[in-house]
Amino acid sequence: MPYDPSAFPPFAVTVDLVVLTVRRHSLCALAVRRGEPPFQGRWALPGGFVRADEDLAQAAARELAEETGLRVHDPAIPAQDNGAHLEQLATYGDPKRDPRMRVVSVAHLALAPDLPAPRAGGDASNARWAPVGELLQQDGYGRDGEPVAPLAFDHAQILSDGVERARSKIEYSSLATAFCPPEFTVGELRRVYEAVWGVALDPRNFHRKVTGTPGFLVPTGGTTTRQGGRPAQLFRAGGATLLNPPMLRPEV
């Protein structure tokens, strides 16, 4: 049977990005303002069409670089923090998710250290880091007094899935270090866990756990006092990617 183009319906394929970071003790996601219908003026996740000759991961990495300037961390170069973490999240293909046409979106999850202000085509007012709780709430007002409207399309669902993925993944992997700068202290890492999980952790037990897990942290020898208080040791992320036994998230 020869190839028959009429045998299947054509789809548009996009990548959407859930880019998470930790700023001011809270988990934030990158949001961009839509400049055109549908959902004109509303906030949405960054994303765009996959090009004809592009792999899905390539497309996601390209969009991430366009929106944030971040390069993607290459796991082939271990023990070197050369960019953000990027992984596929899930794919969303409800026939009505985009009113214009049939669009299947392959969502990706990116984790990045705290960054300077985002850029979106050079226009800062069209991109921002927003606390995920603010982006997911249905109505009301944000911390800046701006009225909150739900995210465009099914992006609230996508963001929610991405946050849940991040929350569970830092339990059993060393991924929380992706939120930290190349060198960081145990306290900074703990504040990442606290922001992502939204709980307070015991500094002493946390310190024992992360320094006692082989391959999680590698001391660099330096110390810092940037957080105030007694100077803290600086660490880099070690080679271990899976934590066994995992970090335990306190029960609700």
Next chain:
Amino acid sequence: MPYDPSAFPPFAVTVDLVVLTVRRHSLCALAVRRGEPPFQGRWALPGGFVRADEDLAQAAARELAEETGLRVHDPAIPAQDNGAHLEQLATYGDPKRDPRMRVVSVAHLALAPDLPAPRAGGDASNARWAPVGELLQQDGYGRDGEPVAPLAFDHAQILSDGVERARSKIEYSSLATAFCPPEFTVGELRRVYEAVWGVALDPRNFHRKVTGTPGFLVPTGGTTTRQGGRPAQLFRAGGATLLNPPMLRPEV
């Protein structure tokens, strides 16, 4: 900017299925023989095009029913085993993964109890349950003496990802019960874990663990002796979906 159809390249979107079951103490996947090029005559994962008005999950459920007759378990009807478990796995979109055209495949993972012989358009020789180790090995001969050829397309990668998902998911969820009939014994559940993980587990510690986890198993009151030996209590899957603390997979 008005909607411009020429602004994006058209894709074909398919769903591919990794259908796993446990037969004769080994983890098996459903494979179908390709009747047409490319990869004519080779084994592949079942799958097909997503229709124009179909959600991705609907398409996967439809393909699953067409290939196996299984209906999908509806989590809205708890404590009742009314079909197989189905979840999205990952999406594969390398531009060259199908030599004919640009195809993005949304792979799904299905877990089913041991079934009678599969059907594929009524032709039994074109569908079979094969041990995953056999499907993933690169060359040699299967247990029936038939020469082994690698799976078509990137299906070896997809199958491998699906198996890995199943292996890790039964650690922290009650999903292993999806491999069991509606009523089962602790020993049968243990043999599921042993087959999926490929290890031997201590029957006494396993029994203590699963019966001691609240909500994992619900005794039905009946007993059976179908495995030989002392009669065993029968259980149904309980309402719990997440196991806390998880089942621990013995280290390699």
Next chain:
DNA sequence: ATCATAGTCGTCTGCCTGACGATAAACACT
């Protein structure tokens, strides 16, 4: 000097797991 802040080291207790002994209840033989 005193206080506040943050980091680091210990101790203790309870829970869970892995290793493994012992008993129970069926079937297959002889």
Next chain:
DNA sequence: AGTGTTTATCGTCAGGCAGACGACTATGAT
């Protein structure tokens, strides 16, 4: 009936890890 085999189930014990929390250290602020 007796013996062996198989599978299920209950118990015991030691080691490891996590939660709770005390104590001490080293900095900056007042």
